[in-house]
Amino acid sequence: MPRAFALVDCNSFYASCEKVFAPALANRPVVVLSNNDGCIVARSAEAKALGIPMGKPLFQCEGLIKRHGVAVFSSNYALYGDMSARVMATLGRFTPSMEIYSIDEAFLDLTGMPIALTPYGRRIRETVLRWTGIPVSVGIGPTKTLAKVANKLAKQDPAFAGVLDLTGRLDREALLAKIGVEDVWGIGRQYAAMLERHGVRTALDFARLPRDFVKKRMTVGGLHTLLELNGVSCLPLEQAPAPKKSIVSSRSFGVPVTTLEDMREALAWHVSRAAEKLRAQHGLTSGLLVYVQTNTFIANEPQYAASDTTALPVPTAHTSELLRAGLKLLERLFKQGYRYKKVGVMLLGIEVSGSVQGSLLAPAKEESQRRKALMRALDQANAKWGKEMVRLAATGLKRSWAMRQERRSPRYTTMWAELPAVKAG
DNA sequence: TCTGGGGTCCTAGGACCC
DNA sequence: TCTGGGGTCCTAGGACCC
Numbered sequence: 474m475p476r477a478f479a480l481v482d483c484n485s486f487y488a489s490c491e492k493v494f495a496p497a498l499a500n501r502p503v504v505v506l507s508n509n510d511g512c513i514v515a516r517s518a519e520a521k522a523l524g525i526p527m528g529k530p531l532f533q534c535e536g537l538i539k540r541h542g543v544a545v546f547s548s549n550y551a552l553y554g555d556m557s558a559r560v561m562a563t564l565g566r567f568t569p570s571m572e573i574y575s576i577d578e579a580f581l582d583l584t585g586m587p588i589a590l591t592p593y594g595r596r597i598r599e600t601v602l603r604w605t606g607i608p609v610s611v612g613i614g615p616t617k618t619l620a621k622v623a624n625k626l627a628k629q630d631p632a633f634a635g636v637l638d639l640t641g642r643l644d645r646e647a648l649l650a651k652i653g654v655e656d657v658w659g660i661g662r663q664y665a666a667m668l669e670r671h672g673v674r675t676a677l678d679f680a681r682l683p684r685d686f687v688k689k690r691m692t693v694g695g696l697h698t699l700l701e702l703n704g705v706s707c708l709p710l711e712q713a714p715a716p717k718k719s720i721v722s723s724r725s726f727g728v729p730v731t732t733l734e735d736m737r738e739a740l741a742w743h744v745s746r747a748a749e750k751l752r753a754q755h756g757l758t759s760g761l762l763v764y765v766q767t768n769t770f771i772a773n774e775p776q777y778a779a780s781d782t783t784a785l786p787v788p789t790a791h792t793s794e795l796l797r798a799g800l801k802l803l804e805r806l807f808k809q810g811y812r813y814k815k816v817g818v819m820l821l822g823i824e825v826s827g828s829v830q831g832s833l834l835a836p837a838k839e840e841s842q843r844r845k846a847l848m849r850a851l852d853q854a855n856a857k858w859g860k861e862m863v864r865l866a867a868t869g870l871k872r873s874w875a876m877r878q879e880r881r882s883p884r885y886t887t888m889w890a891e892l893p894a895v896k897a898g
Numbered sequence: 899t900c901t902g903g904g905g906t907c908c909t910a911g912g913a914c915c916c
Numbered sequence: 917t918c919t920g921g922g923g924t925c926c927t928a929g930g931a932c933c934c
Contacts, residue, residue, distance in 0.1 A: 506902090507901090507902035509900090510900080511900075511901055511902055528902090529901090530900070530901040531900070532899085532900045533900090533901085548902090575934045577934085578934080658933080659933085664932085691931085692907090694908070695931095721903075721904050721905075722903090722904090723903070724902080725902070725903090769901095770900090770901055877900085
């Protein structure tokens, strides 16, 4: 049976979330910023129309923003995560199996649906909008890559009204010719530039390339893209998210950091976060990497960046063990006399807890049970009372390095105190 | 003044072993 | 002068995604 995948993608997701709770912004341009209020990472349709580019630093757009009264928000991940869960739950009603691909995208398996797919796509779109307030686009195709292409076309051409099914279309080639090769899923900037040099400009040009050329210059990933554009499904639907093989926590500082003390505090915070994520997936880490970095954007300042790794004697998920190892690394890396912009930690070689070999060096069983219980209590308290309410002392209270976040909307959906007020009468 | 964060996969090349 | 062949494991780097 021929396969059918739908890619459902939320339009301007973060900006749309902000609009849901601020009806006055309905037809106004809205942008959402990256962490630290640094770059523009989401733009409403009105903001795109003004020519505000994706990924631009905010301070380079101040003029445009002021002139047009653009509403600007710091990112509010508690809100977006919760809205995402609602959208995904809604989508789950339309398919026996789906893959949540990112915070604002999902692939739905529509193989063998006993209904015409275009009207089905319209129903999906209308239902999500009605139930969550979030507008989505729906692209349908015989492979995931073609579903992505269809989605892009559905957004690009208003005639499709947000839904396009490529599975039965005879004009598939003509439509592929309307997509730039750089907009094909799996082809990024570097490959696009290389292809351009060979006269490949559209998705159709690419789809017609010889296999061995693509395999040689773009490895097997590129070959899969080529085959998928020709209707050969190579990328399966991944229903269960694979456990992470590495976990990162890192963030730019709101202000430059110069002292070891502040660096220690910030690193401790990141180690705690990473360890929480690790325990959430029932993992144990066998190593960690710490890195420090100055602000590379400042040309006339001394620059320094360094990283180092350490292997743990026994894989662990215990915050204080990771803290000890991480701080030791930091002390080796830290050099006086620099203005640091960033510190981060990466957990490496993660194993599923339970599959770990015993070791003569492992703490006695009783001791490790006791520690596990402590960590569980910590995670539960954090979940109940809010993130960061309960932390190990080393993570500090000063937070002079904390990120800037000056324009965050209330956490409407996840904090009782910030529920939107509704005026009656 | 101000420039995000968190992931994956693939390949080449070196170390090491028999 | 000429210095095997093949396997595995690890790391670094480069590409991609959102």
